[in-house]
Every structure is written in C-alpha cells, then in structure tokens.
Amino acid sequence: MPELPEVETTRRGISPYLEGSKIKKIIIRNRSLRWPIPSELEKKLQNQIIISLNRRGKYLLLETSVGTAIIHLGMSGSIRIVDNDLIPEKHDHFEIITSKNIIARYNDPRRFGCFLWAGKKPENHPLLINLGPEPLDSKFTSNYLYKSTRGKRTPIKQHIMNSRNVVGIGNIYANEALFYAGIDPNRIAGRISEKRISKLVDEIIAVLKKAIKEGGTTLRNYRGGNGMPGYFKQELAVYERENLKCKKCDSLIKRRVLAQRSTYFCRTCQK
DNA sequence: ATGCGGACCTGTTAGC
DNA sequence: TGCTAACAGGTCCGCA
Numbered sequence: 243m244p245e246l247p248e249v250e251t252t253r254r255g256i257s258p259y260l261e262g263s264k265i266k267k268i269i270i271r272n273r274s275l276r277w278p279i280p281s282e283l284e285k286k287l288q289n290q291i292i293i294s295l296n297r298r299g300k301y302l303l304l305e306t307s308v309g310t311a312i313i314h315l316g317m318s319g320s321i322r323i324v325d326n327d328l329i330p331e332k333h334d335h336f337e338i339i340t341s342k343n344i345i346a347r348y349n350d351p352r353r354f355g356c357f358l359w360a361g362k363k364p365e366n367h368p369l370l371i372n373l374g375p376e377p378l379d380s381k382f383t384s385n386y387l388y389k390s391t392r393g394k395r396t397p398i399k400q401h402i403m404n405s406r407n408v409v410g411i412g413n414i415y416a417n418e419a420l421f422y423a424g425i426d427p428n429r430i431a432g433r434i435s436e437k438r439i440s441k442l443v444d445e446i447i448a449v450l451k452k453a454i455k456e457g458g459t460t461l462r463n464y465r466g467g468n469g470m471p472g473y474f475k476q477e478l479a480v481y482e483r484e485n486l487k488c489k490k491c492d493s494l495i496k497r498r499v500l501a502q503r504s505t506y507f508c509r510t511c512q513k
Numbered sequence: 514a515t516g517c518g519g520a521c522c523t524g525t526t527a528g529c
Numbered sequence: 530t531g532c533t534a535a536c537a538g539g540t541c542c543g544c545a
Binding site (some may be wrong): 244247248276298300314316317318334352354369403404405412413414419504 | 536537538539541543
C-alpha cells in the first residue's frame with residue numbers, strides 16, 4: 243500500500259487529531275506484526291502528550307516527552323481516525339485513544355508493519371540509523387545521487403529503491419520516475435551520466451510532490467488518514483500498465499521482474 | 514563490501 | 530461456481 247506519498251498523506255491526515263493531545267489509552271489487539279509489539283509499549287505511552295507526528299522515510303514517528311514510537315505501515319497498513327462506535331475489524335491490530343476520545347486505529351491485513359519503541363534518540367534506532375536522505379530534502383541533490391551510484395553495478399531501479407541511498411521510493415514511484423527520466427530501469431547505476439542522474443533526481447522529486455498533492459495513489463483498498471482514497475492512480479504513466487500504450491510514444495508498456503518486483507517501462511522512451 | 518534470494522503474512526484476482 | 534496459483538504498495542536478514 244504505502245510509499246512515501248501515502249505515508250505522508252496519512253501523517254497529514256491524522257496529525258491534527260494527535261499532536262498536542264494526551265494519550266489516554268493504547269489498545270493492542272494483536273501484537274504479532276512484523277516484530278512483536280513490545281509488551282511495555284502501551285504503558286510507556288499512556289498519559290503522555292504527543293509532541294509531534296513526524297515521518298522518516300516510510301516510518302511514522304510518534305514523539306512524546308518520554309520517547310518516540312515508530313510505526314510502519316508495511317505493505318498493506320493504514321491508520322484512520324474512526325468514530326467511537328465503529329467496531330474494530332479483523333485486522334485492526336492497535337489503536338491510540340486520546341483524552342478527547344479521538345481514536346486512531348491501525349489496520350494491517352498482511353502484518354508487515356510494526357509498532358516499536360525507539361526511546362529518546364529515535365535516529366539511532368537500528369531501523370533508522372542507516373537510512374539515506376529524504377528525497378524531498380535539500381540534501382537529496384543530483385550531485386549526491388550521482389556520487390552514490392559510482393562504482394555500483396546494481397540496476398538503477400534497485401539503487402533508488404534501496405533506503406540506504408534514498409528513502410521512501412517504492413515500486414510505484416521508482417517505475418514512474420524512471421519513465422519520466424527516460425532511463426531503462428535495468429541500466430547499471432554506475433554507468434549513467436551525471437546529466438541523466440540529474441534528470442532522474444528532478445523527476446523523483448516531481449513525481450513524489452505531485453502524488454502527495456493528489457493524496458497518494460489508491461490501488462486496491464488504500465485510504466488516507468481521513469478515509470479518503472488518493473487520486474494519483476489516474477496519473478500513473480507505466481505502473482500496472484502492461485500492454486497499454488505509452489503516454490509519450492504509443493508503443494506498448496512492457497513488464498519485467500527485476501529484483502523480484504514488477505517493473506514497467508517503455509522500450510522506446512527509456513534507454 | 515556488496516548483492517541475492519528468502520522470509521514474513523493475508524487478500525484479491527486471473528485462469529482453468 | 531469453485532479451486533489453485535500468481536501476485537500485491539516493504540524491507541530485514543542470512544548467506545554467498
């Protein structure tokens with residue numbers, strides 16, 4: 243479900259309800275996410291004021307004065323603000339209830355997500371410490387990405403999907419950005435010119451910004467924090483468009499598996 | 514040091 | 530209509 247734009251949409255949707263609020267209670271119905279939810283987590287967070295809800299890559303950071311909890315939506319997770327009388331469903335694994343009885347409910351059918359404690363220095367948590375720059379941060383420049391590719395023999399698509407190089411770019415937007423940059427996803431990262439890498443950086447930033455503006459991409463059942471679907475799907479140029487016409491040149495979009503992920507591209511437009 | 518395949522799960526859809 | 534297989538937005542980990 244979520245890549246950076248979807249996580250950011252979720253964050254923006256729920257943070258007005260959470261920031262500055264006091265956590266009255268946390269209810270955990272199923273601890274077995276990707277890693278078990280720590281047994282003390284709800285106790286640690288109880289009665290704490292939520293200072294902020296931030297994002298690092300695809301991780302949501304729930305900051306309180308005693309420390310920060312990490313939430314990840316995995317492949318199929320979502321968080322929604324729900325009405326008090328809405329009965330929890332099968333995959334509603336935990337929820338945060340504020341002193342004003344606002345309920346932020348976490349749902350994740352595949353349970354690839356997580357809810358963990360990161361203490362007072364979340365940036366040092368093992369899940370966060372090796373993360374590369376944020377793509378929408380000024381540190382993510384063409385010079386940076388160019389240098390990161392030198393000597394690398396991996397395909398460029400894998401390179402930009404590797405969170406050590408840059409965070410938040412998942413399968414949808416990797417495909418999309420490479421299409422707009424005119425780069426074959428399979429091209430060896432270390433053999434792409436600085437000029438083309440620069441174009442890629444511009445397109446990554448553009449596609450992420452646009453997707454955030456549209457409220458994320460809704461495939462299957464994704465919903466943002468306010469329960470609304472995203473509207474970016476209709477903009478997708480290549481993702482899930484196998485055998486459909488390329489939007490630039492009319493040849494047919496190809497699908498190929500690269501590093502176990504579906505990869506969509508136009509043979510004519512991407513070299 | 515880097516790169517890969519496997520693993521963790523459930524749900525939906527395409528194909529027979 | 531029903532069964533089976535393939536596939537799905539992520540990413541850590543162990544092994545080569």
